[in-house]
Amino acid sequence: MRCVVTIKNIAELLVCDILTCEEPDKEIHTACGSDMMSDVLAFVKDQAVLLTGLMNPQVIRTAEMMDIICIVFVRGKMPHESVIELAKDRGIAVLTTKHRMFEACGLLYSNGLGGGAGH
Amino acid sequence: MNGVSFNFTVPGDDFTRAGEASSAIKNKLKSMGIPPAVVRNVAIAVYEGEINMVIHAPGNGRPGGGIITITVEPEAITMVLEDKGRGIEDVDKAMQEGYTTAADEVRALGFGAGMGLPNMKNYSDEFAITSTVGVGTTVTMKIYLNK
Numbered sequence: 001m002r003c004v005v006t007i008k009n010i011a012e013l014l015v016c017d018i019l020t021c022e023e024p025d026k027e028i029h030t031a032c033g034s035d036m037m038s039d040v041l042a043f044v045k046d047q048a049v050l051l052t053g054l055m056n057p058q059v060i061r062t063a064e065m066m067d068i069i070c071i072v073f074v075r076g077k078m079p080h081e082s083v084i085e086l087a088k089d090r091g092i093a094v095l096t097t098k099h100r101m102f103e104a105c106g107l108l109y110s111n112g113l114g115g116g117a118g119h
Numbered sequence: 120m121n122g123v124s125f126n127f128t129v130p131g132d133d134f135t136r137a138g139e140a141s142s143a144i145k146n147k148l149k150s151m152g153i154p155p156a157v158v159r160n161v162a163i164a165v166y167e168g169e170i171n172m173v174i175h176a177p178g179n180g181r182p183g184g185g186i187i188t189i190t191v192e193p194e195a196i197t198m199v200l201e202d203k204g205r206g207i208e209d210v211d212k213a214m215q216e217g218y219t220t221a222a223d224e225v226r227a228l229g230f231g232a233g234m235g236l237p238n239m240k241n242y243s244d245e246f247a248i249t250s251t252v253g254v255g256t257t258v259t260m261k262i263y264l265n266k
Contacts, residue, residue: 038234041163042241054229058170061138062229065145065162067155 005029005113007070007093010049013107014072016095019079020088026069031113033105037062049113051104055079060086069093074101122192129172131183131204134228137173140187141166151191157262161196164242164260165189167235168200174225176204176255185255195244198260206252214240214248 008024010016018024029047034040035054040062049070052059055077063071070093073079078096087094097104109115125147127140145162149155165187172185185202207213214236221231236258240246243260250256 035229036232036234037229038167038232038238041167041238042234044159044163056228057135058138058229061142061166064138064142065159065166067159 005108005111007049007095009111010070010072010108010113011095013111014095014097014099014104016072016097019084019094019096021070021093021095022088022091023093026093028070028113030115031105031108032068032115033101040066040068045115049108051101051108053077053101055083057083057086059083060090060092063087063092064090070095072097072104074099074104122190124188124190127187127189129169129184129187129202131173131185131202132177134173137170138166141169144187144189147189148191148196153191153196153264157196157264160242160262161189161198164239164262165198165200167239168198168258168260170230171235171256172200172202172204174221174231176202194265195261195263198243198258198262200258200260201255202257203255206254207248207250207256208252210248210250 005028006025011018028049030045031049033051035052048068050063050068051072051074053074073096076098084094129140141162144165148158176185177183188199190197212218216237217233219231219233225231244263245261247259
């Protein structure tokens with residue numbers, strides 16, 4: 001059974017700090033965890049969240065091209081102000097969590113968020 | 120043929136600005152009322168190409184980078200990405216997933232995994248690449264509007 005997960009739910013599940021988020025009630029349908037942007041670019045998913053440890057502006061650009069609506073920086077990483085601004089400008093939510101990548105992905109998966117494979 | 124064309128310049132070397140042209144192209148196509156799924160495919164294909172231009176067509180005292188030309192026609196969107204970079208020695212190899220000549224610094228930035236050209240081919244309906252070592256590379260892609 002598919003659960004409805006919102007950006008707000010993700011922030012709660014991963015105990016995130018919200019760096020920018022204009023629509024916390026927006027639904028998330030799939031998730032993707034990667035530091036390799038070309039791997040992210042290989043598989044289109046709708047209404048997705050991207051979990052990553054990479055901190056450069058290309059993360060936001062990649063999300064923008066893919067219509068990814070939310071980015072979670074793992075392991076307590078804090079992106080540069082200009083990176084947050086770029087995301088804000090593009091209407092992409094940015095969260096940061098202290099969880100490591102594996103834990104963050106596991107928590108989301110066990111709470112009903114899939115990877116979108118086969119859709 | 121009532122097509123419309125526009126050009127975007129991609130500066131070489133400046134990784135922080137890589138994606139600006141693709142972003143502008145995405146916004147332009149959106150404003151023209153092109154279906155979102157098509158716009159996304161064009162944006163992804165062009166973005167991978169733009170990253171390639173920055174990685175493989177550095178200025179080194181020359182202009183570097185390249186030019187992206189987008190042509191919108193009723194039946195398709197054509198993207199031509201032309202750079203004056205170092206060129207590709209073995210195009211067949213470059214098309215294989217995982218093959219890369221990118222430096223470690225590029226991989227640390229999340230690219231250079233040998234997925235760029237294969238991704239560009241996957242997202243386009245027609246794909247052609249020509250390259251001459253020391254002269255540059257031209258990638259031509261087409262995405263149909265009525266599939």
